[in-house]
Amino acid sequence: MSLTATRPAPSAPAARPVTRSYRALEPSRTGKVVRVVLLAIATPVTLFPFYAMVVLSLKPATAVRFPASLLPWPLHTGAYAQVLGGRDMLRWTLNTLVYSVVSVVAVLLLASLAGYAFAKKRFPGRETMFWSFLSMVMVPYHVTLIPTFVLISKLGGVDTYWGLILPTLANAQAVFLMRQFIGGLPDELFEAARLDGCSEWRVFTRIVLPLCKPILATLGVFVFLWHWNDFLWPLIVGQDTHMRTLTVGIAALQQENVPLNVVLAGATVAFVPIFAAYLVGQRYFTEGVTMSGIKG
Amino acid sequence: MATTAGTPRRRALSRWETRTGLLFVLPCFLLFLAFRFGPSIAGVLLGFFDYTIGDSPTFSGVDNYRRLLADPTFWSALKVTLFYTVLYVPASIGLSLGMALLVRRAFRGARFFRSVFFLPVVTSLVLAGTIFTWLFSSEGPWTKLTGSSWLASTTLVVPALVLVSVWSRFGYGMLIILARLQDVPRELEEAALTDGAGPWQRFRHIVAPQLRPALFFLAIIETTNSFQVFDLVYVMTGGGPAHSSYTLVMHLYDQGFKYFDFGYASAIGVSLFVMTLVVALIQRLILGRNR
Numbered sequence: 001m002s003l004t005a006t007r008p009a010p011s012a013p014a015a016r017p018v019t020r021s022y023r024a025l026e027p028s029r030t031g032k033v034v035r036v037v038l039l040a041i042a043t044p045v046t047l048f049p050f051y052a053m054v055v056l057s058l059k060p061a062t063a064v065r066f067p068a069s070l071l072p073w074p075l076h077t078g079a080y081a082q083v084l085g086g087r088d089m090l091r092w093t094l095n096t097l098v099y100s101v102v103s104v105v106a107v108l109l110l111a112s113l114a115g116y117a118f119a120k121k122r123f124p125g126r127e128t129m130f131w132s133f134l135s136m137v138m139v140p141y142h143v144t145l146i147p148t149f150v151l152i153s154k155l156g157g158v159d160t161y162w163g164l165i166l167p168t169l170a171n172a173q174a175v176f177l178m179r180q181f182i183g184g185l186p187d188e189l190f191e192a193a194r195l196d197g198c199s200e201w202r203v204f205t206r207i208v209l210p211l212c213k214p215i216l217a218t219l220g221v222f223v224f225l226w227h228w229n230d231f232l233w234p235l236i237v238g239q240d241t242h243m244r245t246l247t248v249g250i251a252a253l254q255q256e257n258v259p260l261n262v263v264l265a266g267a268t269v270a271f272v273p274i275f276a277a278y279l280v281g282q283r284y285f286t287e288g289v290t291m292s293g294i295k296g
Numbered sequence: 297m298a299t300t301a302g303t304p305r306r307r308a309l310s311r312w313e314t315r316t317g318l319l320f321v322l323p324c325f326l327l328f329l330a331f332r333f334g335p336s337i338a339g340v341l342l343g344f345f346d347y348t349i350g351d352s353p354t355f356s357g358v359d360n361y362r363r364l365l366a367d368p369t370f371w372s373a374l375k376v377t378l379f380y381t382v383l384y385v386p387a388s389i390g391l392s393l394g395m396a397l398l399v400r401r402a403f404r405g406a407r408f409f410r411s412v413f414f415l416p417v418v419t420s421l422v423l424a425g426t427i428f429t430w431l432f433s434s435e436g437p438w439t440k441l442t443g444s445s446w447l448a449s450t451t452l453v454v455p456a457l458v459l460v461s462v463w464s465r466f467g468y469g470m471l472i473i474l475a476r477l478q479d480v481p482r483e484l485e486e487a488a489l490t491d492g493a494g495p496w497q498r499f500r501h502i503v504a505p506q507l508r509p510a511l512f513f514l515a516i517i518e519t520t521n522s523f524q525v526f527d528l529v530y531v532m533t534g535g536g537p538a539h540s541s542y543t544l545v546m547h548l549y550d551q552g553f554k555y556f557d558f559g560y561a562s563a564i565g566v567s568l569f570v571m572t573l574v575v576a577l578i579q580r581l582i583l584g585r586n587r
Contacts, residue, residue, distance in 0.1 A: 031495075032403075035398055035403075038398055039398065039399075039409055042395065042398075042409075042413070043409065043412055046412055046413055046415070046416065046463070047412060047415075049416075049424065049427045049428065049431065049463070050415070050419075050427075052427055052430065052431065053423070053426075053427045056430065070437075110323050110324045110327070111324070113320040113321070113323065113324065114320060114321045114323075114324035114325075116320060117316070117317045117318075117320035117321045118321065121313050121314070121316060121317030121320065122310065122313055122314065122317065123313070123314040123315075123317035123318050123321075124314065126317070129321065129325065132333070133324075133328055133332075136328065136332040136333070136336070138572070138573075138576065139332070139336045139569065140520070140523075140524060140565075140568050140569055140572050141524065142524060142545055142548055142565050142568055143335075143336060143339040143340070143562075143565040143566065143568065143569045144331070144332065144335035144336055144339050145335075145339075145548075145552070145565065146335075146339060146342060146552050146558050146561050146562050146565065147334065147335035147338035147339050147342060147562075148331055148335045149552075149553075150338075150558065151330070151331075151334075151335065153349075166327070166331070167330075167331040169327050169331075170324070170327040170328045170330075170331045170332045172328075172332070175324060200316045200320075204320075225418055228420070229418075229419075229420035229421070229422075231420070231421065231422055231526075231527045231530075232526055232527070232545075232549070235530075236553055247420050247422040247423075247527075248422075250422055250423065250426060251422050251425075251426075251530065251531050254425075254426050254429070254531060255534075260430055263426055264426065264427070264430075267422075267423045267426050267427065270420070270423060271419065271423055274418055274419070274420075275415075278411075278415065278418055282411055282414075285414070285418055286410075286414060286471055289417060289418075289468060289471070290468070290471045290472055290475060
């Protein structure tokens with residue numbers, strides 16, 4: 001009661017010391033002023049690049065001089081007409097969607113299958129296999145890059161969706177997180193279903209997956225974001241213009257001396273879906289990134 | 297359960313369990329075999345081969361490594377990468393810590409500020425790179441503000457890249473630190489306050505020890521990330537001017553996918569792997585010493 005009161009409570013002297021120290025941990029008046037000032041600096045600085053991206057994309061190609069270029073008017077949508085009018089941008093968006101969505105579905109399915117087996121099934125070599133999966137987190141992406149590319153190109157996977165997607169599905173962090181989560185679920189749930197005559201696949205789809213919803217959402221957002229923003233692998237595998245993802249396409253626009261307003265219009269188009277998703281499901285973004293990061 | 301362990305039914309069950317277990321792990325296992333285990337071993341082996349596209353690999357012993365040690369571009373790329381790491385890691389962790397302490401307490405709008413600071417983390421480095429290239433360009437505000445074009449300067453180009461990386465990553469560290477800050481026992485801080493400890497003393501003796509694992513974790517992960525810096529360099533500078541921002545992964549990319557010198561590029565990859573292992577080893581040593 002009075003523990004949470006921040007206003008002075010003279011009628012309850014016994015609770016007073018607690019109340020005081022609770023309040024005193026809050027910053028002092030100067031502390032609060034400092035906080036407001038620092039936030040008033042940090043917030044615009046953090047947001048400024050986004051503002052510049054949007055405003056400059058709405059300028060004619062010649063108006064990129066600072067500071068006049070940063071006024072939000074007059075608006076000029078020519079860059080968007082150019083970006084969205086061409087076929088490339090739509091194709092790149094489609095490619096990015098395929099890359100991200102297919103990967104999310106596949107990684108979630110594969111990792112929850114493996115995670116369930118590692119957590120709840122006994123089979124020979126289980127621990128060895130699990131730890132050897134996990135050890136792969138230590139090997140940098142770039143050590144495997146060349147052999148993976150050689151393998152994919154030998155199999156004819158350059159400039160194909162499967163060549164792009166398949167190598168990214170071996171996700172050790174996802175397997176680890178799923179095993180941890182499923183390991184925390186009580187065995188009785190699965191036993192009961194099995195005694196009722198459910199097949200293993202049914203137990204998995206009807207009991208394991210629904211129980212995993214929270215972790216699947218968080219992990220899914222993380223995998224989606226990772227693929228949406230991925231650059232090096234799509235750059236290598238998508239050699240044809242039509243097989244570029246948005247990141248690769250925008251980097252290419254920038255290097256081909258396309259006018260800045262057009263490049264930034266492309267960047268804005270690529271950013272909007274992530275931004276919209278971030279506004280809606282922010283909790284999943286922060287959880288996904290921090291949780292997966294912790295497993296480094 | 298122990299009483300039924302030997303019955304035929306129980307044995308049949310466990311055989312069944314073994315089979316489904318293996319079956320469920322199998323798809324993942326095959327993918328790991330093809331795209332993680334296999335390439336990891338092949339990546340190390342390829343370093344000992346002369347191999348370009350369309351040719352078959354021929355064993356060349358340590359030739360690639362001999363060449364690596366005599367390659368001035370490799371040494372300069374290593375220097376650039378380490379310079380970048382030395383600037384980036386303390387700067388990003390410092391800012392993350394500062395921002396975490398700033399938005400730590402609940403106040404009106406705290407949640408809003410946290411989401412603002414996390415927004416760059418979900419933004420791709422390619423987008424960040426395109427915007428910041430303009431900010432640093434001769435017409436951009438940064439050049440007007442500082443009076444020099446950082447991306448055109450051989451000494452300022454790496455700090456410029458570090459600034460962009462810090463902008464795009466500090467929100468991540470901030471969240472990691474915030475999560476740890478929640479575990480700092482409130483009673484302890486209150487007790488210290490009652491004993492007359494000022495804000496710095498409370499931070500130094502109560503908060504900081506609690507944060508040490510998180511800061512340590514961040515240092516390791518950010519160091520490893522820094523060794524692999526590529527996207528921003530590719531988009532913003534291409535390694536220039538005059539190779540002054542040419543990093544190890546840029547070198548690997550050019551050797552592997554511009555000149556298709558797969559053997560040599562693999563040797564560069566192995567050197568990155570060794571650097572990562574050294575960091576992991578230092579981590580083990582320090583953790584071992586602490587407890």
